[in-house]
Amino acid sequence: MLAEEFGYQVSPRPAVEMTPAVQDMVDKRVAALGDGPDKVKDSADIGCFVLVLVPAVAIALSTHEFTVLVPAVPLALLVATLFGKSVAKTKKAGIEAAIRTMEPIRRGPWQAWPGRLEEIPGQPQRKLLLLGPDGSVAREFHCLVPDAGWTGLTDGRGLIWFVGDLRFGGIAGLPGGKPMWWTGRPVADPKPKPPAQSGVGKVVEEELAREAVKYVFDKWLS
Numbered sequence: 001m002l003a004e005e006f007g008y009q010v011s012p013r014p015a016v017e018m019t020p021a022v023q024d025m026v027d028k029r030v031a032a033l034g035d036g037p038d039k040v041k042d043s044a045d046i047g048c049f050v051l052v053l054v055p056a057v058a059i060a061l062s063t064h065e066f067t068v069l070v071p072a073v074p075l076a077l078l079v080a081t082l083f084g085k086s087v088a089k090t091k092k093a094g095i096e097a098a099i100r101t102m103e104p105i106r107r108g109p110w111q112a113w114p115g116r117l118e119e120i121p122g123q124p125q126r127k128l129l130l131l132g133p134d135g136s137v138a139r140e141f142h143c144l145v146p147d148a149g150w151t152g153l154t155d156g157r158g159l160i161w162f163v164g165d166l167r168f169g170g171i172a173g174l175p176g177g178k179p180m181w182w183t184g185r186p187v188a189d190p191k192p193k194p195p196a197q198s199g200v201g202k203v204v205e206e207e208l209a210r211e212a213v214k215y216v217f218d219k220w221l222s
Helices: 023-032 037-063 066-109 148-150 197-212
Strands: 008-014 109-121 124-133 137-143 157-165 169-173 178-181
Touching: 023 066, 023 178, 066 157, 066 169, 109 197, 124 157, 124 197, 157 178, 157 197
Parallel strands: none
Antiparallel strands: 008 109, 109 124, 109 157, 124 137, 157 169, 169 178
16 A cells, blocks of 8 residues: 555544445445346347337338248347347446445545645646655546535645545545545546645645654544
């Protein structure tokens, strides 16, 4: 875990135990994935069966040769079944992949990170920067940040809680978990961002890094 390599503190208990709302967010994200493979297969079966059979019925009605339906019906059933299985398999794989990316959130601890929030011109997302001990950017995310998160940091700098996998994203929040938000996946190959150059900014970020190292999660434990 990169936070531990940097010497930043991690919570002694999983984030879902410290902040039950994390589990609620995960459950809602899983529910938003939609119907399971079986329901998707049934819908695909019916839709495909009708789609394949309609031309045959149209031909039968226009030519009065209803014998064309004899091979058309089993053919439509076969095509619909194969299509439904394919759709269900794809849906199942997608759900399983999404659930796997949530496992680091279900099992992982909160990590204390020094961070910055910045505006992205013309976009509703904010730029979330998790900083290394020298103030350089360790990870960059573009995410929808609640107003309370945006205004909760002085000059856009402060300690950020993060749970998940930095390779795939997770949930971030202000200390205490209010508010929290999904980070999305990290920005691929972001432009290199050096540590803050201004004297004040550099001092603030160095102090935040020291806070992340000595941070105490116990005060948030019930």
